[in-house]
Amino acid sequence: MPNLDADAPRVAVLGAGSWGTTFAKILADGGADVVMWARRREVAQEITETHRNSGYLPGINLPGNLRGHDSLEHVLAGAEQVYLSVPSQSLRANLASIRDIVPADVPVVSLMKGVEKGSGLRMSEVIRDELRIDEERIAVVSGPNLALEIAKRQPTAAVVSSAHRDTAVAVAQVASNEYFRCFVNTDVVGTEFGGVLKNLIAVAVGIADGVGYGENTKASIITRGLVEITDFAVAFGGRSETMTGLAGLGDLIATCESPLSRNNTAGRLLGQGYAFAQVIAQMNQTAEGLSSVGPILELASTKGVSMPIVAQVARVLEGTLDPRELAPHLATDSDEPQGE
Ligand SMILES: NC(=O)C1=CN([C@@H]2O[C@H](COP(=O)(O)OP(=O)(O)OC[C@H]3O[C@@H](n4cnc5c(N)ncnc54)[C@H](O)[C@@H]3O)[C@@H](O)[C@H]2O)C=CC1
Numbered sequence: 001m002p003n004l005d006a007d008a009p010r011v012a013v014l015g016a017g018s019w020g021t022t023f024a025k026i027l028a029d030g031g032a033d034v035v036m037w038a039r040r041r042e043v044a045q046e047i048t049e050t051h052r053n054s055g056y057l058p059g060i061n062l063p064g065n066l067r068g069h070d071s072l073e074h075v076l077a078g079a080e081q082v083y084l085s086v087p088s089q090s091l092r093a094n095l096a097s098i099r100d101i102v103p104a105d106v107p108v109v110s111l112m113k114g115v116e117k118g119s120g121l122r123m124s125e126v127i128r129d130e131l132r133i134d135e136e137r138i139a140v141v142s143g144p145n146l147a148l149e150i151a152k153r154q155p156t157a158a159v160v161s162s163a164h165r166d167t168a169v170a171v172a173q174v175a176s177n178e179y180f181r182c183f184v185n186t187d188v189v190g191t192e193f194g195g196v197l198k199n200l201i202a203v204a205v206g207i208a209d210g211v212g213y214g215e216n217t218k219a220s221i222i223t224r225g226l227v228e229i230t231d232f233a234v235a236f237g238g239r240s241e242t243m244t245g246l247a248g249l250g251d252l253i254a255t256c257e258s259p260l261s262r263n264n265t266a267g268r269l270l271g272q273g274y275a276f277a278q279v280i281a282q283m284n285q286t287a288e289g290l291s292s293v294g295p296i297l298e299l300a301s302t303k304g305v306s307m308p309i310v311a312q313v314a315r316v317l318e319g320t321l322d323p324r325e326l327a328p329h330l331a332t333d334s335d336e337p338q339g340e
């Protein structure tokens, strides 16, 4: 056991993929006593014994005050904050198995960037439903947060959002360190949808890249994409300022520009001519945008929000639009010139 400050908060992180592990490292580097849940015992053992998670963060050394375990009871016992980082479509089932063992009254924090297929619910809504806890206990983290860069301690900012500002502040305090700074807001809808929607625009940019289009096309998609995702978030009660902040524009830039992004990578493969099933087979990490596109278009139609770029991504995924036809100039319902 490493030497820990007697006042170090004990936190639990569920999910030992690239983001769960990186976030656990952020928390541990900030001084917390961190225990991570990994489904696979060998991953938990590697984290505790060799301070590595070589399958997800190759070459990264993890701090000594971060341990892994494959028992949910063990990981959650005594936790003062609980962070969740599993693939969005698996969240509900995972919550069902922890409902009775999550410590009472502690913050529960979503690190995920997806919506649930079928219900269209945001992750914080799934948490509230499935754990039956007050929304004041729930927080979400979002922002331009490519895991591998942060694991290498590159300076980064993020947003912690909760309906209850004190919850956001408590989480931000524990989740900030010398290379990771958390800002706070109370716009959970905008913060959460920002993280979901930028993935879809990143798939579109990846498609354009894979086709061989250059910077003009990609900048046009990013800029028109920001309009599209802002219209969507505002229609659902999010604030437009959130969409020009870290969880909107910030994450849009990072994800659309980086080859580290799995959504961008999936788009690039589609643009290069691979079919959806072949792309899935090549991805060994989670690309949330591929599952979110359907539910987001369904939600958009309930509010009459026009999402032409996202609709084009959906058509490329289903094989009814040639990736070379994906273009921001198609992004209007009319041939008449439109206001920007
Ligand atoms: N990787 C990144 O840079 C960032 C990811 N995120 C979000 O974090 C969430 C998790 O993504 P990553 O860790 O990157 O994905 P990942 O693909 O790297 O890891 C997923 C983890 O979940 C586990 N898993 C798979 N199916 C499961 C199930 N049914 N039940 C429990 N665990 C299961 C896997 O074994 C793996 O440990 C996603 O919503 C993603 O959008 C957010 C910010 C940054």
Ligand SMILES: O=C(CO)COP(=O)(O)O
Pocket: 113, 143, 144, 145, 146, 147, 199, 202, 251, 254, 255, 260, 261, 262, 263, 264, 286, 287, 288
């Ligand atoms: O959310 C992310 C960066 O903020 C990670 O993006 P990808 O899931 O596309 O890798």
